[in-house]
Amino acid sequence: MFTLPRRTRPVDHAEAHLVDQYTRLVSLAYLVLPASLSRHRRVLLAHGIAQRALPRTGRIRGTRHHERVPQQRGDTGGGQSVGDQLRERVLRAALDCERRPRGWPKRLPPPRTVLTWLPVVWGLRLFPRAGGAEELALGAKLAHVPAATRAAFVLRHLEGLADSKAGALLAAAGVADPRRALRASHRLDATAGASAETLLRSQEFDACSVQTRPTDLLRRRRRFGLLWAVTAVVAVLVVLATALGGDDTEPSAAALPTGAAGPDQLVRVGGDVWADTSRVDFTAWPPRGDRTRDEELLTRALATWAAPPQGTRIAKSPGTTAQAPTGAPQLLYAGEVDGQTVAVFHEGQRLVRYSERDGEAATLDFARADDSDVTTAAAVALTRGGNGTRYLLAPWIAEAERRDLLRPDTPARALEFGKDGITEPAAVPSPGGSCDAWPVLQLRSSDRIVEKHAFLVTDLGGLTPAHLSYTPLPGQGAPARQPREATSTNALTSWATTACRLDEFRDDGVRAVNVWDFAEQDLPERGGQAVWSCARATTWRGPGQVLLQFKARSAGPAPVVGRAAPTAACSRFGQHVLATAQWVAPSGARYLLAAGSRQVTSLKVSGAVDATVQGRTLARRIDSAEVRPKVRARLANGSTLKPVAGTGNIERADG
Known part of the structure; x- marks a missing residue:
């Protein structure tokens, strides 16, 4: 018996496309959903949204509205493609979870997305595998922006859409101001840079490759057993309260x-x-x-x-x-x-x-x-006394140690803390003292959120200790280095000559301090090598101050050769820096030194000394300390750069 082939419906094409692009649609929903939800809830909700993106083909009972069926593949008409329509439906459902009516509970979805809230998994938690520090930083930034901005960022980087097409999809999904969302998403690019697509495709944001673990089984059993007892106690209390009349x-x-x-x-x-x-x-x-x-x-x-x-x-x-x-x-x-x-x-x-x-x-x-974030919310000072400071550590801190920044070769020692997170008394830097030691805490995050993540914090007088980080010297032809945790040998060595300068940032509401070694220079008369460094203290309120140091072979703190406040210098919003200093060689000859960051292509000196050199460092002999030549740097983009305000001379050949 001959049977005619069944006609393929448009909804079948939509289903095939959804299955083919399922992982990308789930990731899109997961990243756009409100960050206030737990990762477990976001995983389940993202899968529910993606699966419900397939339109119906018939009329919805009780209404006159027909679901729009995506057009077939290869349709060149004026309508949207199958992929665009599915993206639109996923975006709309995910965005709806943040559009709550006034008075609607924050832990529940708005009325029209209640069905999307399903499924529910009892006794089991699902969550993506933890990524690295860069993924955590990007996740934290995405958590603090509106859903429309997250959606624009994900469409541009995960889906690879141009601004025009991403804006059209956002408008179709109900975003009131797509242009504003796109502009805000471009500002996020500074967090991830060119690696945004790689980060978004990492396991941190992959809601289709998840880990599972049970909820607290004993606690769940105890709660179930105590439920009836609690109910009985509440009933008795209500009766007693009613009998007493509430007079007291x-x-x-x-x-x-x-x-x-x-x-x-x-x-x-x-x-x-x-x-x-x-x-x-x-x-x-x-x-x-x-x-x-x-x-x-x-x-x-x-x-x-x-x-x-x-x-x-x-x-x-x-x-x-x-x-x-x-x-x-x-x-x-x-x-x-x-x-x-x-x-x-x-x-x-x-x-x-x-x-x-x-x-x-x-x-x-x-x-x-x-x-x-995970570092600046890692500890709170509970009490300060003669024996030291007791900290309350964040629940994600798995290990705590103490070390001395002035002794980078000395291993860290364990700092004990109890189940409640309270540490034993820990030594803190003495304000205005002789700086014969600079105690810091070395903390390690739990593997449940990020693997092998250790970082340093130090007490600068505030309720929360300041996070210490390090940016190494520029690589040969490599992209700009990013700040990293100050736990490596090079980082600790660099911090050893900067630690005593931290006292200048005390009681100023400092959130984090980064040491950036921005240039290396061979000194005249075989004076050895020196490293130019910028220590930037960033406050919780935004403005920061910088200290520029000249680090040659010497013991003790490196001399400060420039300072500025408030300034964006030595941050991602002030990535170019130029420093100058006068240095006395072993022979007694005096030299003008200058060094610039990685985008500096040439240096020009005018005044008592007139010279132009190609490169990022300069050394010219001068007659006396009273000479004040004018130094300018030219950047790769053609603009010029002035040095950070100088503070004086380096009088000794050993730094």
């Missing part, structure tokens, strides 16, 4: 000013959220300490914060306000440490530490904490 008012609650948040309103994050989110910062900290349920303590702390009584000692870092909380803060810690009662809160852009001791007035400390 809790005295501690009465201390809260009108409208202030109470202990029952504090945000409390689950213990494993940090391992299941792409936003690894203070928002992922669970509450720790032995008094997290002490309502009297928390009420006193919140009341003091909302309306500090007379005598309260208040300290705040530069650029931080001491105003009352505008909403419900997140509780990070509450407990007893070294005879003090301490409570630590996080409120959006601020950290707040409340401490009290018997017979003394309470103390409030405020510090900036916006845009923190």
Whole structure:
């Protein structure tokens, strides 16, 4: 019997295309979904969105609306291609998860995407494999921008679309201002650079190649067993409360000013959220300490914060306000440490530490904490005393050590800390001292978020220690080097001659300090080699200051030959730098030295000395220290560059 071949429907072509491009569509949805969701939830939701991108072919019951069926492959009509229409549907569904009606709970999707919220997996957690530091940095940046910006960034780099086509898809998916989203996505390019496509295709963002692990089995069993007991206790309490009539008012609650948040309103994050989110910062900290349920303590702390009584000692870092909380803060810690009662809160852009001791007035400390990350949210100083500082470490810190920056060859020593994350007392740098040591913490992140990631932090007087990083000398013909963790031998050696300069950044609200070795120079009269270095301290509020150093063979701190503040120099927004100094050779002859960063092609000296040299370094003999020649550098793009303001001469041949 002869049977006519079945006619292929357009929806069949759409299904074939969806199956063929399934991994890319899932990745697109995963990257656009709100970063506030856990990685487990985003993985499941991304798969649900991609699978529901296939349109229906019939009429939706109860409506007059017909689903649009993608055109067949090879259709050159004016309509969208199959791939574009599927991308549009995926984008629209993912973007809808961030468009919540006013008053709609933040942990639930908006009404029209409730079905997309399925499936649900009980007792099992799914999450992509952890990437490296670059992937974490990109993920953190994407987590802090609107969904439309993330979508534009992903369409340009993961899908390889031109701005015009990406803008058209964004508009079709319901983005109100596609041009603005595209402009914002271009600003993100500075984070990933040319490797954006490679990073987006890494295992960190691959929602189709996931790891699995069970939830806490014992905890789940205990909770199920305790459910009935808790229900019974609540019922008894309700009956008792009703019988008592509610005549008694809790005295501690009465201390809260009108409208202030109470202990029952504090945000409390689950213990494993940090391992299941792409936003690894203070928002992922669970509450720790032995008094997290002490309502009297928390009420006193919140009341003091909302309306500090007379005598309260208040300290705040530069650029931080001491105003009352505008909403419900997140509780990070509450407990007893070294005879003090301490409570630590996080409120959006601020950290707040409340401490009290018997017979003394309470103390409030405020510090900036916006845009923190896995390194700058790694520790909080709980107490400071004669024996050292106790830190509360982030839940993702698996190992802590201490080392001396002035002794790079000395191995790090273990720093003990308990299950609650509190360290034993650790030595801190002495302010204004002789600088015979500079203690730092070397912390290692858990393998659950990133493998083999160790980094350095140091106490500069703030609530959070500053992150230390290092940028090595430019490679021969290689792309610009990026800052990296200061744990390698070269990094520690470079930091050993810079550490004592950190005291100049104390109590200035410093978030991170990077040492960039930007040039190397052979000194005249066989004086050896010197390295020109820029130490940049970046504050939480944005502006930074730089110290330029001349590092020759000598013991002790390298001399400072230039400084500037506030400035963008020596950052990704100020990648070109020129420094000058006068140096005395072993023979007693005086030389003018100059060095520029990797984009410098030539140096010109005018005034008492007149010379032009090709390259990034210059050495010219001068008659006296009073000579002040004018030095300018020419960059590869044809522009000129002035040196950072100098600070004086280098009088010794040994640096």
